[in-house]
Amino acid sequence: MKPSAFHYEKPSSLDGLLDVMGKHGEAARILAGGQSLVPMMNFRLATPEVLIDINGLSELDYIRQDGDSLSIGALTRHNVIYDSPLVAELSPLMAEAYKHVAHTTIRNRGTIGGNLSHADPSSELPAVCICLEGHMILRSKQGTREVPAGEFFLGALETAIQPGEFLAEIKIPVRKPGVGSAFEEVSPRRGDFATTAVAATLQIDGGICQTARIAHAAVADRPARIESAEAVLEGSALDKARINQAAEIAASETEPSLINYHGDADYKRDLLRALTKRALQRASENSVN
Amino acid sequence: MSSVTEIKQVRISLTVNGERHEHEVEPRRLLSDFLREDLGLTGTHVGCEHGVCGTCNIMLDGRTARACLLFAAQCDGAEIRTVESLGTVDKMHPIQEAFWEKHGLQCGFCTPGMLMSAAELLERNPEPSSEEIREAVSSNLCRCTGYQTIVEAVQDAATRIREQANG
Numbered sequence: 361m362k363p364s365a366f367h368y369e370k371p372s373s374l375d376g377l378l379d380v381m382g383k384h385g386e387a388a389r390i391l392a393g394g395q396s397l398v399p400m401m402n403f404r405l406a407t408p409e410v411l412i413d414i415n416g417l418s419e420l421d422y423i424r425q426d427g428d429s430l431s432i433g434a435l436t437r438h439n440v441i442y443d444s445p446l447v448a449e450l451s452p453l454m455a456e457a458y459k460h461v462a463h464t465t466i467r468n469r470g471t472i473g474g475n476l477s478h479a480d481p482s483s484e485l486p487a488v489c490i491c492l493e494g495h496m497i498l499r500s501k502q503g504t505r506e507v508p509a510g511e512f513f514l515g516a517l518e519t520a521i522q523p524g525e526f527l528a529e530i531k532i533p534v535r536k537p538g539v540g541s542a543f544e545e546v547s548p549r550r551g552d553f554a555t556t557a558v559a560a561t562l563q564i565d566g567g568i569c570q571t572a573r574i575a576h577a578a579v580a581d582r583p584a585r586i587e588s589a590e591a592v593l594e595g596s597a598l599d600k601a602r603i604n605q606a607a608e609i610a611a612s613e614t615e616p617s618l619i620n621y622h623g624d625a626d627y628k629r630d631l632l633r634a635l636t637k638r639a640l641q642r643a644s645e646n647s648v649n
Numbered sequence: 650m651s652s653v654t655e656i657k658q659v660r661i662s663l664t665v666n667g668e669r670h671e672h673e674v675e676p677r678r679l680l681s682d683f684l685r686e687d688l689g690l691t692g693t694h695v696g697c698e699h700g701v702c703g704t705c706n707i708m709l710d711g712r713t714a715r716a717c718l719l720f721a722a723q724c725d726g727a728e729i730r731t732v733e734s735l736g737t738v739d740k741m742h743p744i745q746e747a748f749w750e751k752h753g754l755q756c757g758f759c760t761p762g763m764l765m766s767a768a769e770l771l772e773r774n775p776e777p778s779s780e781e782i783r784e785a786v787s788s789n790l791c792r793c794t795g796y797q798t799i800v801e802a803v804q805d806a807a808t809r810i811r812e813q814a815n816g
Contacts, residue, residue, distance in 0.1 A: 367656050368676035368722050391723075398718040399699035402679075411676065413723055439712075463788030465706055465713040465766065551787055 363401035370413040377414060377526065378501050384410040386523050391415070392435060392474035395466050420473070420528060425450060432530045434473020442467055450534045452646075453492060453541035453559060457484045460543070463551040473527045476512070479519045479582070481618055482553035484545065486513050487577035490585060491541075491559040494532035500525040513582040516618075539563045540647025544635040545577075548622055554578040555622045556631035558610075560639035562598070564647045569593045574610065574636060579628055580617045586610045589636065598644045607637035659722040665690070666734040674721045681705045683721035684731060692732040694761050696790070703789035706762035707731050713769045732761040735768065743809035744768060744802075753802030755793035762789045767803045771810060779804065 369384070371377040381388060389408035391397060392415070400406035414420065420435035423444050430450045432441065438461055441447050441454070448455040461484050462470060475485050476496065489496075489509035496507045498521060505525075512520050521527060535541070545557035556578050563571040572593035574586045589610040596602050611633035616625040623631065658673040665688060672687060681698075684690045684707070696702035698717045705716040708730035736742035744767050747753065754760045763786060770777055770785040777785070782803045783796070791799060 362679070362682075363677045365656050365675070365677055368659055368720070370723075394718050394720075394723075395700060395715075398720075399701075401677075402699050402717065411720075415723060463703075464769070464785060465703065465715060465788050466700065468709075468712040469714050469718065549787065550784070 364407045367410045393470040395470040396478040429531045434527045438467035438470045457488045457543040460545045482578035487575045487583035491575035492532045497529035498525045499528040516581045540643040542639040542642035544639040558635040558639045560643045562643045603640045607633045610636040661725040663727045665729045676722045678721045680719040681716035704762040706765040744806040747806035748802045751802035752798045759791045
């Protein structure tokens with residue numbers, strides 16, 4: 361259980377990072393918190409020839425409000441976000457989802473950018489970013505581009521990050537008044553990866569649902585919105601029957617394909633039904649400012 | 650890059666349990682192996698070697714980290730504390746006394762990591778609830794005790810530390 365040999369680089373600036381990325385090309389991997397990459401290296405599932413340690417780049421470590429957006433630097437540690445009053449205030453959904461993210465020792469090191477670039481389909485944060493319609497800010501020598509979260513996750517451990525690019529920032533819209541949210545998860549133990557998780561936001565005005573966003577995690581090779589369930593909610597009064605209908609649709613119209621010993625397709629479908637219902641109920645309750 | 654890139658040793662200077670160390674390490678040297686094999690600090694145990702079991706927990710700049718998920722090369726300038734920093738057989742730390750007294754261990758394999766997790770918790774939260782203790786040790790696997798006695802040990806340790814502080 362030892363990693364294969366690699367050459368170690370530790371750039372001290374973003375320009376330096378782009379330089380070493382350019383020098384080593386696809387032979388290199390970026391090392392952030394190391395809580396996913398290093399286990400893969402210890403198993404030799406990942407055998408990079410070069411490891412670029414970005415832990416010295418404090419300019420990627422921040423949480424700030426930019427107008428209507430909450431911007432989080434890719435190198436921000438999970439526990440910093442977990443404890444952040446600003447995140448709790450501006451993105452209650454992300455703050456709630458974080459209660460399910462790993463254990464404190466892992467959160468001390470793990471970073472949000474590392475988590476999202478790793479793109480584990482059972483992870484909570486990708487589903488949160490999709491539900492909130494966030495954006496990933498990618499940087500390269502050519503400049504900066506923004507990728508909507510919905511187009512960022514391409515499959516298990518696969519993202520839209522191109523060679524020469526790195527994830528620099530995560531941008532999510534600040535919660536608007538009247539928007540309720542909830543995150544529901546079942547996992548074998550607290551802190552474990554989800555067996556199934558559902559994130560939901562509801563914008564309700566005069567008892568009528570204006571906008572609904574529902575996203576699942578740990579059900580398929582990537583997290584995704586459940587648009588057919590969203591559609592039955594939008595424009596409707598949110599009563600119990602309507603929420604049950606949306607939960608039923610979430611269960612029947614999603615094909616669970618991420619099957620492991622924690623859950624087969626039938627079980628995950630049951631979880632989708634139950635968790636969607638719970639998430640929508642709670643989101644509608646807490647939508648009152 | 651071609652595979653002919655020469656792999657250079659990395660020179661590191663770090664503090665471990667208050668002592669300064671300078672070493673040349675191969676980049677792939679895990680911190681857990683560096684501590685055990687290069688410094689002879691075998692208190693830090695190595696279990697799963699992929700971040701799941703928690704027995705290699707150490708303190709990196711005041712917060713717990715998995716030593717098996719860190720490369721020693723990353724720890725240049727760091728301040729590391731291992732289980733050896735807590736106490737000795739003759740002069741045990743209150744957390745160690747409490748684990749002994751309350752049967753917070755059986756085989757002892759998970760204990761170094763448990764102690765470090767407990768130390769982090771109590772440094773930040775001197776009066777944790779049993780729920781908070783469960784949360785703190787949830788990332789450390791113990792296959793003997795069933796955790797109940799570990800939770801009691803951490804509770805007892807909190808009392809001992811408070812009593813010590815009050816003289």
